[in-house]
Amino acid sequence: MNQSNDRARPAPTRRQALGVLGAGAIMAGVGPGSALAQGDDKVLTEALVLRDPDIPVVGNPDGDVTIVEYFDYNCPYCRKIAPELRQVVEDDGKVRLVHKDWPILGEVSVTAARMVLASKYQDKYVQAHDVLIRVASKLTVPRIRELLAGAGIDLDRADRDLAANAKAIDAIIKRNGDQAMAFGFKGTPSFIVGKFRVPGILTMSQFGQAIADARKAAQK
Numbered sequence: 001m002n003q004s005n006d007r008a009r010p011a012p013t014r015r016q017a018l019g020v021l022g023a024g025a026i027m028a029g030v031g032p033g034s035a036l037a038q039g040d041d042k043v044l045t046e047a048l049v050l051r052d053p054d055i056p057v058v059g060n061p062d063g064d065v066t067i068v069e070y071f072d073y074n075c076p077y078c079r080k081i082a083p084e085l086r087q088v089v090e091d092d093g094k095v096r097l098v099h100k101d102w103p104i105l106g107e108v109s110v111t112a113a114r115m116v117l118a119s120k121y122q123d124k125y126v127q128a129h130d131v132l133i134r135v136a137s138k139l140t141v142p143r144i145r146e147l148l149a150g151a152g153i154d155l156d157r158a159d160r161d162l163a164a165n166a167k168a169i170d171a172i173i174k175r176n177g178d179q180a181m182a183f184g185f186k187g188t189p190s191f192i193v194g195k196f197r198v199p200g201i202l203t204m205s206q207f208g209q210a211i212a213d214a215r216k217a218a219q220k
Helices: 046-050 076-092 107-122 125-133 141-150 155-164 166-182 204-219
Strands: 065-071 095-101 190-193 196-198
Touching: 046 065, 046 166, 065 076, 065 166, 065 204, 076 095, 076 125, 076 204, 095 107, 095 166, 107 125, 107 141, 107 155, 107 166, 125 141, 141 155, 155 166, 190 204, 196 204
Parallel strands: 065 095
Antiparallel strands: 065 190, 190 196
């Protein structure tokens, strides 16, 4: 699995991109015999997809719409869309943004995900995420550590927290990956907006429309 699946795909229209999710185990386009029917309901509950308690929330924690992003720190498309996504969330003011690490581009991506998740134990998750997602070049392990240190992350503590919480952190990454695969996502970035599945990149206006649709769907 790699980002090449998404490179040739144009930004989807709203009708092409958004599949309505069911109310219980919120799975778009999944029927009998699917991963959900085979037991992924433990991972694909609405609570775990939209409100996983182990993943920090960006934006408005009390917002009425949640955007979940499945991403990889070495994904150039994730980097490109990051400032626009953050601007949409800030401009709206009522959106919860949840970044879900889906490190599909190699071991360095896994290292980046684990280090950023370890940074949450020193209340520096946002700083750690932002500094890595803004890098223009491919990450390496030394570069990850350099960037995190420059963002004010205590690397010694991050290493200790990672060692102490490795099982929990790896469980988060696995859970994210299980969700992304069961949703049928082919690469990063991919999104859940409210109860809609968005398997690809959207423009700022398309994100705005998806958020509006999510609000309408929630009222029905």
